[in-house]
Structure formats: C-alpha cells, structure tokens
Amino acid sequence: MAISTESRFFGLDLNQLKADILKTWRRAPQWPPLSWLxxxxxxxxxxxxxxxxxxxxxxxxxxxxxxxxxxxxxxxxxxxxxxxxxxxxxxxxxxxxxxxxxxxxxxxxxxxxxxxxxxxxxxxxxxxxxxxxxxxxxxxxxxxxxxxxxxxxxxxxxxxxxxxxxxxxxxxxxxxxxxxxxxxxxxGEQARYALGRKRLWWNVGGVALAVLLVAAIAATPTAQLRLRAIEAVHAYEGMAAKTTDVVAKREALIQSADKVGGLSELLAERIDGVKVLSMLTNVLPDDTALQSARIQGSKVTISGLTENASALMQKLSNQEGVKDVRAPSAATRMGGGNKESFTIELGLDAKVFGPKTVIEVEAAAKQDPAQPAATESAEGVPPVVPAPAPQGATPGAPVAAPAAAAPKASIGGGKPGPTLGGTKSGPSLGGSKPSSPPPATEPGGKKP
Structure with a gap:
C-alpha cells in the first residue's frame, strides 16, 4: 500500500497555503499603512x-x-x-x-x-x-x-x-x-537587505511593545478594580466568619420582630369582650332582655326581647365605635305580649373596643395620676363612689347610688347584681323587677 505524501485537507493544499501566507507576509512592509516600518x-x-x-x-x-x-x-x-x-x-x-x-x-x-x-x-x-x-x-x-x-x-x-x-x-x-x-x-546588496530586515523587526517589536503598553495602561484600572473586588470579597468573607453569631442573633431578632408585628396586627383587630358587655350593659334599656350575645372578630350578634327594636338599633348606631348596625331578620312580636323578639348585628371599631396594652395603661396612669385606684374591700365588694348630686337637689338630701357602682355584671353569675338573664334579684338587662337599691349615703359618707 502506497503512502501518500500530499499535504491536503478537504482538498486544500496546505503547502500552497503556507507559501501564499508567507508571500503575503513578505509583501506586508510594502503596504502603504505599514511601509513606514x-x-x-x-x-x-x-x-x-x-x-x-x-x-x-x-x-x-x-x-x-x-x-x-x-x-x-x-x-x-x-x-x-x-x-x-x-x-x-x-x-x-x-x-x-x-x-x-x-x-x-x-x-x-x-x-x-x-x-x-x-x-x-x-x-x-x-x-x-x-x-x-x-x-x-x-x-x-x-x-x-x-x-x-x-x-x-x-x-x-x-x-x-x-x-x-x-x-x-x-x-x-x-x-x-x-x-x-x-x-x-x-x-553588496545583501548586506543592505539584511540591515533593512533588522530595522523592520526592530520597528515591529517597538510597535508591538507600544501596543502592549497601551493595552496594559488601558487594562490597569480594570485590573485594579478586579483586585479591589477580590480583596473586598475576602474581607467580607472574613467579616462574615467573625460575625456569624451576631448575624444569627440578628436573624432571630428579625424573626421575633416579625412575629411581634404579626401579633400586634392580630391584637389590633381583636375585640375586648368585657368592653363590649360593658357597652351593652350601659346602652340597653331596662325593658330589654338580652338572651344571647356572640362575638366573631369585630362583628357582634345579639338577640333578645325589647319593646321597640327600631329604637334600640338607632340607639346602638349612635354609640362611639359601633358601625354597620343591621337586622338580619325582621323583629317579631310575641302573641298577646308587648315585647318584640329581635336579632341585631353590629360591627365594632377595634380602636375603641380593642384590648389596651400595657403601654396604653401606663400612659393613661401618667396622664391622670391624681385618680386613685379602685380597691376592693375586705368582703370583695368595690367601694361605692358617691355620684354627684342632681341639679336642683338640696344639700344633704339622700342620693341613690348609680348603677355603675353596683357589683359587676355577669351572665348567669352566682353573686347578686345586674345580669343579662334577668333571673336573679337586682337590676338586669332582662327587664325583671329590680331589687331594692342600697341605702343612699350622704356626700360625707354618712347614712341618712
């Protein structure tokens, strides 16, 4: 088998290509842009x-x-x-x-x-x-x-x-x-040709060196920025390694702050049931008996008996922090009676009926430091605060104690006092006959 000595690649003669490249390179100094070399x-x-x-x-x-x-x-x-x-x-x-x-x-x-x-x-x-x-x-x-x-x-x-x-x-x-x-x-022309080639290579070397210097000058700012970036990354990694514990604590603190923020949002939308019951106790008239009260978020649904359901809804609408008062169903009057069975839904403002935080309580105490705190007696009954005498009353006349000074309201509670069921003696929201009021006291605290 004969071995081919032709230097061909995809039909292209590599020897001829090499010769053409050399010819072109030799003619390069004769080109006008490079003739000065x-x-x-x-x-x-x-x-x-x-x-x-x-x-x-x-x-x-x-x-x-x-x-x-x-x-x-x-x-x-x-x-x-x-x-x-x-x-x-x-x-x-x-x-x-x-x-x-x-x-x-x-x-x-x-x-x-x-x-x-x-x-x-x-x-x-x-x-x-x-x-x-x-x-x-x-x-x-x-x-x-x-x-x-x-x-x-x-x-x-x-x-x-x-x-x-x-x-x-x-x-x-x-x-x-x-x-x-x-x-x-x-x-002697060969000596001149050799000197010409030597000068040509010196000039080419000088141009190449100048190009390299210009490239180095152009790349120096970029290289400096690169080195500074690498140094900054190393410094950041070192600082991050030193502050791992601090960063972990910071992350934990941020998570705690997020949880507190979420809890604050929930508390801001929460309704205090005690305030709602206190408002209903003060607003509902004596002829009204409250049978049930249900609190769902900022929505309260109450049902019971009253003489005038429309007047009751109007009265509730006029209260601060109460909104969107409506009756999901019409009031019905019981046969042969003068009471109307009602169901009323109302919305509450969390800013008015929401629970007070410790900061708000401390702020209120600082604003009114002269008001004494209410303390219970040895029997567990809060002290009775005398109400101001009504206009036109003579000094020294007996004044009845207000309902606010009565014992705390309870739903079906065992102690006497106002109730929402109206089953026990005393003032009630159920319309039952109130018990005899406590004996009135004089402004000086003495009994008449």
Missing part, C-alpha cells in the same frame, strides 16, 4: 559619469544628507549592459523574480559563471506585469569595478575615514527609465 536607506552612488552623490535606495537623490551613508553603489556604463523588456501575467513579486531568472537563462549569451543580471518592474496592472531585465559579463565588468573601488579607497584614505571594509563590497546598479535603479545580483 521599513524606512528607506541611503547610499553613496558613484555614477558612470560625474561626481558621487547620496541617493535613496529608490534612486532619488537626497537633498540634505545628514550623515555619511553606510552603503555605496557603482553605476555600470551603458556599453557594458544588455537590456530586454519582458511582459508577464499579473504575478506576485516573488513569482516575478522566478520568471525573470528563467528568462535570463533563456536569453543570456554569457556562460553561467560569467553572467551578471538584475531586473525591475516597469509597470503593473490587473492584466499583467512588465519587467526590465539587464545582463552583463562578469569578465568585462570586474576591471571597471576594481578600478572604481581602488579610487574610492584612495579618497577615503585622504579624508582620514576608515570605511574600507564596507567599500570592498559595493552594489552594482544600472538605471532604467525614470531613474529607477536595477540592482545586479551577487554584490
């Missing part, structure tokens, strides 16, 4: 006729040379040179060199070891390239070149300059139309 060099040109002058490597003279050029060139007389113009397709410069070499080998009248040649492009277009090929005989040109080198060495010695080593290898030029130099191959 390889600065032109100066040479001292010794023409076939006339005085030596300093010229650029393109052949144009230097108006104000700053220093003595490192390289120099000799111009061959026209009678020593053969010229030929060659038309080629639109080839790359490297391919043009190979085509010119083939053309020289085909048309040269000199032996291979006696041949000197060079070429230059006269014109280039999309259709083709026109080259100028020059040929010369080494045997004919060497005596002339040696004489010119000896003369230049003598001049350098007279001037006291020590550049003899560079003068020993001059370049050999012939000018094409429009003063375009044609360089013969095999003389």
């Amino acid at each position: 390889r600065p032109a060099q100066t040479l001292r040109l010794v023409p076939a006729e006339g005085a030596p002058t300093v010229v650029w490597e393109s052949g144009e003279p230097v108006l104000k040379p700053g220093r003595e050029p490192v390289f120099w060139a000799l111009e061959l007389p026209e009678h020593m040179v053969l010229r030929k113009t060659v038309a080629l397709p639109a080839l790359d410069p490297q391919d043009c060199a190979s085509a010119a070499e083939l053309e020289v080998q085909a048309i040269s009248p000199f032996a291979a070891d006696d041949l000197l040649w060079g070429y230059t492009e006269l014109s280039r277009s999309s259709k083709g390239v026109k080259l100028l090929v020059v040929l010369a005989s080494r045997a004919q040109t060497e005596p002339y070149l040696q004489a010119q080198v000896a003369q230049q060495l003598h001049l350098q010695t007279l001037k006291g300059q020590s550049k003899a080593e560079s003068l020993e290898q001059p370049e050999v030029w012939v000018f094409a139309p429009e003063r375009r130099p044609v360089v013969f191959q095999g003389f």
